[in-house]
Amino acid sequence: MRHHSPIMFLLLLLCMGLVWSGYSPGLHGSFLFDDFANLPALGASGPIDNWPVFWRYITSGTADPTGRPLTLLTFLLDAHDWPADPFPFKRTNLILHLVNGVLLYALLARLGRLLGHDDRRSRTAALLGTAIWLLHPLLVSTTLYIVQREAMLPATCTIVGLLLWLHGRQLLTQGRTATGLSWSVLGLAGFAALGVLAKANGALLPLFALLIEMILLAPRHTIPDGAPRQAHRFALFAFGIVPAVAILGYLFRTGLLGVLDGGPVGFRPWSVGQRLLTEPRVLLDYLQLLWLPRPFSSGLFNDQYVASTSWLQPATTVPAMLVVFGLIGLACWQRRRHPALALAILFYFAGQLLESTSIPLELYFEHRNYLPALLMFWPLGLWLADARKLRLFKYALMLALPLGLAWMTHARAELWGNVHSQALLWARINPDSARAQTNAAQIEMQAGQSQAAIRRLEKLIAHQPDQVQLTFNLIGAHCMTGGITAADLAAAQVAMQGTPNTGTLFANWFERMLPVAISGECPGLTAQGLQELIDTGLKNPKLSAAGPQQDLTYLRGRIALARKQPDAALADFTRALDLQVRPGMALQAAATLGAAGYPSHGLRLLDRYERVSGEAMKPGFGMPWLHAWVLERQHYWPHELDHLRRQLTLDAMAGSGNTSSHTSQPGAPD
Structure with missing residues (x-):
């Protein structure tokens, strides 16, 4: 031995x-x-x-x-x-x-x-x-x-x-x-x-x-x-x-x-x-x-x-x-x-x-x-x-x-050390996987091979029309090759009608595409087209839970804000907040309004949160409860909300909150 x-x-x-x-x-x-x-x-x-x-x-x-x-x-x-x-x-x-x-x-x-x-x-x-x-x-x-x-x-x-x-x-x-x-x-x-x-x-x-x-x-x-x-x-x-x-x-x-x-x-x-x-x-x-x-x-x-x-x-x-x-x-x-x-x-x-x-x-x-x-x-x-x-x-x-x-x-x-080869091989091994084909298409787009990505995505969309990841990435690929058509938006709407869940996919894609739509960099893609996709998702019975509805309604408000319609944005943000009362949601929406040049609207949203904060979501069992307890012990949300309120108030007092030139709709209800 x-x-x-x-x-x-x-x-x-x-x-x-x-x-x-x-x-x-x-x-x-x-x-x-x-x-x-x-x-x-x-x-x-x-x-x-x-x-x-x-x-x-x-x-x-x-x-x-x-x-x-x-x-x-x-x-x-x-x-x-x-x-x-x-x-x-x-x-x-x-x-x-x-x-x-x-x-x-x-x-x-x-x-x-x-x-x-x-x-x-x-x-x-x-x-x-x-x-x-x-x-x-x-x-x-x-x-x-x-x-x-x-x-x-x-x-x-x-x-x-x-x-x-x-x-x-x-x-x-x-x-x-x-x-x-x-x-x-x-x-x-x-x-x-x-x-x-x-x-x-x-x-x-x-x-x-x-x-x-x-x-x-x-x-x-x-x-x-x-x-x-x-x-x-x-x-x-x-x-x-x-x-x-x-x-x-x-x-x-x-x-x-x-x-x-x-x-x-x-x-x-x-x-x-x-x-x-x-x-x-x-x-x-x-x-x-x-x-x-x-x-x-x-x-x-x-x-x-x-x-x-x-x-x-x-x-x-x-x-x-x-x-x-x-x-x-x-x-x-x-x-x-x-x-x-x-x-x-x-x-x-x-x-x-x-x-x-x-x-x-x-x-x-x-x-x-x-x-x-x-x-x-x-x-x-x-x-x-x-x-x-x-x-x-x-x-x-x-x-x-x-x-x-x-x-x-x-x-x-x-x-595994070569992302490009890995994506293409996985796509070849898994021809019917929407995730594998989307991943490969994104790698191809990053490499400047937009036409290859388009062919890849269009082939699978014909068989899986409800896969939002395919249609969204197809829009991105077409934007890189000169613009999109009505058929691209129609395919995305079909996917939004039947998709069971978008997770963070739609929100992440939206964050990338909204500035493109507003700037006109992609012919055919407009803020109105993005809003129609959101409205289609809001009508999808598979997305009727409070979480998806809140996410989509918040994104709808982002479009209104990008179109310089602060009252409409405030209305959407308020509806989103009421679906699930969360301090993080109030903080994010109010900060977004302030960053866009409408601090008084951000203050109004914070006022709304103060009125409904008693209806805030209760944390789930286990770690979510402990996380909420840690935040409460640190006075995290009150500190963050107070800090944002002070900043919005200073901005409003400095004149940056004068929104009369921006407002194009009646004031949103509280």
Whole structure:
């Protein structure tokens, strides 16, 4: 053992170097997709250089009830403001991936010894299982996708939590009750909670511990009677069984209510029942990518994935379900004869419970395999490490597998380091993905290839007329080539009539196009045309919720302001505020009026907010409530509103608020 450990340490270092070399071309890539929805929080309240701003930032998360503050905290390692350089974020992600590899090696070596294998085989299998996982090209789309640090950190917490729990359990087998119980609780409860603060699937740690207990430990490593066994049972029940049952119960309830409801979920085009039928197909696609790796795959854009609408549509629905349940059944049946294989299978499907069952998330994302696949290649490592048979063949595989995976990872990382090539390849792999084609068209427009972007967008619009991202970007491309036609606006209106959600897409596009329309830089695009798009969206029943209605009404006010109609703008801003009374909305609208030269109108909007502030939206459960509490403790909104009121008052007194020459409509009602 003393001679074997240094060799394994050197081989592990060599593996780490191979991983870094394989990933290094991708470190120079750019921000992508959801990065732009999450990372700008770094500068939302200004540079994070003092404690009040820090607390506002760390509680600003909206994903999951927790807001994922641990992930937000780690982003501060890379930047304290926005915009920022993507390189430090990607470098930190890669370092975290390597740390997870070291931790995984320790876990697999420990499990191998607990399974009864000698130290040499345990360590060799652990090294191979870790190397294949670290170098697998599928994980590039997690490691180099900055925002998916939130998928990597729960893996860190899960591995550390399992190692601490195993340490505590070993102490209990030695009769050290108090110390063993403390380590067990720290591992199961402490690191599960820490993992949840990064992403909700950190809550699966107790379920993983139960699988290890039932398959590997209980049949082989009993705990002495008396206090140690009682302590072990208490820890396993309170911090293992209870959380696991709660998760399974929540998923079952969500699925049952969704199936009984029967209709589409929110802005999703499918129902919960259809999602449940679809996910076995998705899981088999994931498993194919894991066991038949290739350098390139669909990447981030999988909105074209077809949901199963019935048991027979598509025809692969039922076979996929049979295969998934067959694998689970096989693992349960073979858990005594082949415990490592059974554990790897059940660990994988347990790891997919939150994101691949009844919770109505998007159907498909590659990063969902990062945590579930931790043990995936360990059984293969154990087989290769058994040198009693096929020794030369196994040695060849030990060398070929890591090197082959490193080559594929390097090729994929090179793609992630080249935004232009990446966009075009993803568009070619995903011809029916509106996101992939839009992304490619935007890259082509940035490269001055507007005609190519137009051809790309027009081809897909014919088949997906309700995709606003296609029609909006087509308008942008036509603006770059001389102007738009009535047909372009008509296509955009058709999309606005049926789109289930625009998110921030329309608002961001509007911010770019309004100055273009006002200046006349794009023939055919006018403020009136933009207003007609907004009015169409306001009539769309799928956008009838208060949030979308507020966003569109606010943008309508922006058009009125750009057309020097302050009273009409104030009326729209007031209607938008009344839809959802929010101090941020009042502040933004009043500041916009003041910046446009109408401070007295801004003051009137602030007066309106003062009258209706008692009807302000209540924060949601979890982090939104804590964020609101932080803002209240800091007197943030009163301070900001008072500051704006003073500035608007000074501007009005200085004569900049004389709006008689600007007003073209009667005063807006209060």
